Amino acid sequence: MRFDIITVLPGLLESPFAHSILQRAQRKGLSEIVVHNLRDYATNKQKSVDDYPYGGGSGMVMSIEPFAACIEKLKAERDYDEVIFMSPDGEVLTQSIANHLSSKKNLIILCGHYKGIDQRIRDIFVTREISIGDYVLSGGELPAAVLVDAVVRLLPGVLSDETSALSDSFQGDLLDAPIYTRPADWKGHKVPDVLLSGNAAKIDAWRDEQALERTKQRRPDLLND
CATH class of the missing domain: 1.10.1270.20 (tRNA(m1g37)methyltransferase, domain 2)
Structure with missing residues (x-):
């Protein structure tokens, strides 16, 4: 099972995927976790991926172009079952959702930051929005790590005792x-x-x-x- 995670802070995801069960799952070839730096898809010299919100207000909004470029590149390489946006607005992650997603093959996970992402990203590309609880974090990286952990441990062969997850x-x-x-x-x-x-x-x-x-x-x- 492959996870493509798009983030402006890839360093935040280095440790969660480099230890314990998630590391073993990757070494066994049971899962593949690829982290993409959103700034690599920025077109301006500053490599910025955000801008001021239309209509005014506080905070900055993540722009549509870098996300679109990355998602479209990935979709040209393989088919994806879901494009998931980690958001406090989404349905709260449950074991049932993790069970369902563990039967999929390829997932894209978007990590928001700042005030949020341009609504058009959600309207055009996102197929599912998932929250890990009714609170707000600084970004979507930790929620993405939680989701991947919850799903990967359910894959056949990941746990030494496969009945444990059940x-x-x-x-x-x-x-x-x-x-x-x-x-x-x-x-x-x-x-x-x-x-x-x-x-x-x-x-x-x-x-x-x-x-x-x-x-x-x-x-x-x-x-x-």
Whole structure:
């Protein structure tokens, strides 16, 4: 699966993709993450990619030409399933969205900055807008990294235990049950007996019960959807 990320600050994305699961996925050839510097597509001497907003107001607006040039170049090289703009205006990222996108082949992700991007970019090129929460960040780079991480870990062969992703929180619209490891007794704080019983059926039933109870307490909205 290939991700093409367009950003004015490519350095912000160097570390997230160079470690742990995302690094292993790339080394195995299971995913390809390509970061494009938007300034490479600027046509002015200053390599600027923003301008003042029409109608006045604070902040600067990212221009349409550099984005259009980069997107059109990429689309001439391969087909893309989605052109995604990371925006607080978008639909909030969920596990269901990550599951859906993990079945795709090629994605373009746009990272905004400054006050935002020219609306025509969104109208002409963007097929989907995604937010990682109801708050505003300085740019779309961190949200893009979050989206890529959420999707890549679902690709077959990325995790050493492929069943792990299927039991994560939000798979099945429930939070995960409590988890424990050794020691079984730490200063009087003990692991639940059922987890030490070796009875797989009872353990599964306990985990289902705990997942439901934890979801009721912490995220009842998930049960009401």
